[in-house]
Amino acid sequence: MIRIPTGPGATLAxxxxxxxxxxxxxQMPMGEITGDAEAGKQLYYDHxxxxxxxxxxxxxxxxxLIGSGFxxxxxxxxxxxxxxxxLNPILPSEAMPNYPEESLSDEEAxxxxxxxxxxxxxxxxxxxxxxxxxxxxxAAEPYSP
Ligand code: HEC
Numbered sequence: 001m002i003r004i005p006t007g008p009g010a011t012l013a014x015x016x017x018x019x020x021x022x023x024x025x026x027q028m029p030m031g032e033i034t035g036d037a038e039a040g041k042q043l044y045y046d047h048x049x050x051x052x053x054x055x056x057x058x059x060x061x062x063x064x065l066i067g068s069g070f071x072x073x074x075x076x077x078x079x080x081x082x083x084x085x086x087l088n089p090i091l092p093s094e095a096m097p098n099y100p101e102e103s104l105s106d107e108e109a110x111x112x113x114x115x116x117x118x119x120x121x122x123x124x125x126x127x128x129x130x131x132x133x134x135x136x137x138x139a140a141e142p143y144s145p
Pocket of ligand 1: 053063064070095
């Protein structure tokens with residue numbers, strides 16, 4: 001089980017880990033996957049992750065597989081899920097729910113992680129979206145009511 005330390009010292013240490021994870025993700029190789037992506041897919045629906053992150057992690061609040069330290073490996077992912085406890089509200093302004101071990105075990109979290117790692121960034125380059133370009137062009141015209 002991954003224990004989340006509590007207390008002021010631990011809070012500071014966690015804050016540093018999170019800061020580091022948030023910034024350093026881009027340069028580091030991603031960790032190994034030990035969970036079952038198929039089981040993780042079901043958990044992604046059962047725990048309503050899709051409601052805020054979309055069915056592919058691309059819509060709503062996007063999960064950035066490249067560059068997010070929270071998705072770097074199973075440990076950072078699990079810590080992130082368990083971070084928002086009442087005991088240790090290290091990220092109090094966050095809009096994401098807390099997922100304690102009682103509702104999502106470490107094994108399940110690893111399955112979830114395996115599924116999230118299957119997400120690909122399928123967004124087309126901005127110049128390839130005709131409607132968006134039409135909007136940008138018309139917005140560049142001088143306003144004449
Ligand atoms: C009620 C909305 C909501 C739900 C449900 C939710 N999240 Fe989030 N999630 C967020 C928001 C908002 C953020 C951005 C940081 C923040 O404000 O908490 C986030 C951030 C993340 C990140 C960090 C992404 C990055 O690019 O660094 C991960 C990983 C994540 N969520 C995984 C999950 C998983 C897995 C579940 C389901 C078990 C889930 N989330 C459920 C709202 C949600």
